[in-house]
Amino acid sequence: MNENNSTTVLPSSQNANQVMWNTNQTSKVVENKTIVYQSEVMGSLMKMIDRVAPSQANILVLGESGTGKELIARAIHDRSGRKNKPFVAINCGALRETLLESELFGHEKGSFTGAYNRKIGLAEAANGGTLFLDEIGELDPAIQAKLLRFIQEGEVYRVGGKDPIKVDIRLICATNRELDQEVTRGNFREDLFYRINTIVVSAPPLRRRKEDIPALVNHFLNNSQHAYLNRGRSVNEEAMKALIRYEWPGNIRELQNVCERLQILSDGHMIMLNDIPENIRNGEAEKDVIAYDPAMTLHELEKRYILKALAHFGGNKTQAANNLGITIKTLYNKLHEYGEFEKFAVHTKPMK
Structure with a gap:
């Protein structure tokens, strides 16, 4: 993908009464999704991705919830020699231990109640491509041991199966936890930790890349499933200042959610300051609203x-x-x- 199309250039404001932040942007495209940025910190991240993608090294993506860790994993895959092979993602925190093992490694017919047919696991389905394990810090110890063996040996055993199945994958993991601290606490295996973090990539929180907010807002407003409503396509200057000032604890995911609500509830083509949710408009005033109550644990x-x-x-x-x-x-x-x-x-x- 051409590096020259990686950034978004925003117009400067000439008149506060003119339509603001309604840009024609170019951006990095990862499969059918988009990485939109112009900030220096994201530029450095994309250069890091370009350096590590051609290798076969396991990668650990660190970042808060909502920072786009899967999007980064897809970008790495698309810049690698495996780009024409499958990219398979699984959320390790969304499934119980028994279900996760079956999803990851597959199972044989009759291996447990309800196993009416043989099932190919996601690790096997990703053969030749990339396996992305999101929220790896949520894995139970028993699955951690099986995952470690899979990484070391390059083979899987389906649940109820006796024969090893060779699998060639590039592993990318992600977490919003501090895994080194989890290792210290005994919640995460040290040997697995060193297996998955050959290269560490950090996804910056949105509060560290606020110069990207106008481009992201423009992208969400013009490419969302609600764009057909033909309203809320641009943002007033004061409204955009409020969006930039807010700290975005939910990061890009929260911003996208707010943009969708604004587009649905907006009366016209331009989103005004009063359209912005009050908690965002008055974010600074609400930072210290919790008073200590001795009666509350x-x-x-x-x-x-x-x-x-x-x-x-x-x-x-x-x-x-x-x-x-x-x-x-x-x-x-x-x-x-x-x-x-x-x-x-x-x-x-x-x-x-």
Whole structure:
């Protein structure tokens, strides 16, 4: 892919009354998705990707939730010698241990209740290409041991199977955890840690690349599934300043979510300051709104905050987990702990 088309050039403002930030941008395209940037920190990241992609080394992508770690993995794959082979991704935090093993390595017919047919695992399906393991820090110890053997030997055993199956893959892992600290705590195998982090790539949070926000907003507004509404195509200068000023704890995923809501709720072609959600407009004023209450434990505070997040997203656990910066698996465990799981059993508004 041509490096000259990697950046977005934004026009300078001549008149505050003119339409702002409505740009014709060029950007790096990764398969059917897009990496949009003009910041120096992202430019350095893309140069790093270009350097490491041709190698066969295992790569660990670090970054907060919502920073686009899978997009980075796809960019590495598309710049490698395996670009014409499969790119297979699996979220390690979304499945229980038994299901994850079956998804990753496959199973033989009759190997467990419900195994009516032989199933090819995702590691086998990725043969010749790239296997991306997202949220690898969520793996249980038993799966960590099997994954380590797979990396070392280059072969898998299907659940219930006796014969090894040779697999040639390039492994890319991602996590929002500090894996070295997890190793110290005994939650992650040290030998596996050194196997997966031959090269470490860091995805910067959005607050460190704020100069990319106008280009990202433009991209989301003009390429979303709601673009057919023919409104909310551009952003007023004051509204854009508010978007740039906000810290974006949910990173690009949160920004995309906000852009979709703005496009749906906007009255005209231009998004104004009053269209921006209040928590974003007044982000700085709300940084220190939590006062200490001696009668409230940290456990109770966490519970209330998580339940408020679920209520905010209409019971959608995936959106709530993403914006809280935790995995869906952690959210499930918290809901069970609070005795609230049944209220949020489906992605609809919770029961009263």
